[in-house]
Amino acid sequence: MVALVLNKKPRPRTAGYTYGYELGDNKVHEPKQNEALVKIEGVSFNHRDVWILKNAYPLPIETGSVLGSDGVGIVEKTSGDGSIKQGQRVLVNPGIGWDTDPLGPEEDYYILGLLPAIGTFAEQVVVETRDLVPCPEHLTTAQAAALPLAGLTAYRALFTRGNVKAGSNVLITGIGGGVAVYALQFAVAVGANVYVTSSKQDKIEHAKKAGAKGGVNYKDSNCFDDLLKQLNGAKIDTVIDGAGGSFYAGLPKVMRPGGTMVNYGQTSDTSGKSMTTNDQGGIVFTMIHVFDNLDLRGSTMGSRREFKEMVAFVDKHKIKPIVSKVWKGLNLDNVDAAIDFMRNGHQQGKLVIEM
Secondary structure, rough: OOEEEEEOOOOOHHHOOOOEEEEEEEOOOOOOEEEEEEEEEEEEEEEHHHHHHHHOOOOOOOOOOOOOOOOEEEEEEEEOOOOOOOOOOOEEEEEEEEOOOOOOOOOOOEEOOOOOOOOOOOOEEEEOOOOOOOOOOOHHHHHOOOOHHHHHHHHHHHHHHOOOOOOOEEEEEEEEEHHHHHHHHHHHHHHOEEEEEOOHHHHHHHHHHOOEEEEOOOOOOHHHHHHHHHOOOEEEEEEOOOOOHHEEEEEEEOEOOOOOOOOOOOOOOOOOOHHHHOOOOOOOOHHHHHOOOEEEEOOOOOHHHHHHHHHHHHHHOOOOOOOEEEEEEOOHHHHHHHHHHHOOOOOOEEEEEOO
């Protein structure tokens, strides 16, 4: 079956990257006990895909990997316990090896899209039935494809690590990216007061329309003063951030003592070096943060339990993922266009390919 496979031949539109991709065969097998064969209907892209191509991902990268972490599809065959049925529309959990522990994975943890974990950018995949969750009926194919990785990351960062609840004052950085947009939607759904940052005013305005109370341009030297004015005497309880970098130096000004900073990525370092070394990029954490008892927490995607909870949350609140653009068909031209679109920061949500 056709699949998007990682190679060491960068595409023309990703010149300067270490890796490229080609159409190959993922050679699916008959489902074994507690496995299911899923016909993929839609997939979506994550910044992780770009980091892999740039050789900036902090884990081993192996050519021949079937790329992709997000997928929705129809179960064609199953040898499971009956919890997943033939013909059922399902979401694929993007992580393997993490069951229920809220602190971290119980086993070696893999994310779909790099060997040994087979990715979703394929016509068919074989998945353990415990990593399949029935898809909420209100989601379109594109919306469903956009949900798994970014939705799971946002859910854990907000609720497991950030303890966000009704009335919490939450600052979400880099609005427009997939995780940040889900964090906004989820936080608004529980009644939190959400503020956002972006370098583009149109993204801040989109966030306000989606329920944010306000927002600031993080490139403005007065952004923290502007945020304080918008808070009108209140302070931020929780920061949800995927960028890292020097922005953290100013956070004590707007955070309450004992506040929580949750970091799920470090995209402010465009070289990717902060993901693999200690000599560049990273997070600024000073004695001011210490004196203010600020709590810095890392957060990586989530467990099977959190994935099921996230999907149930989306179903309960009838949340509709924001999709920026959809391409029809898994082919090299469409993948090129999506990667180019994402690395240039044009999206206001997720980028999807429908099969």
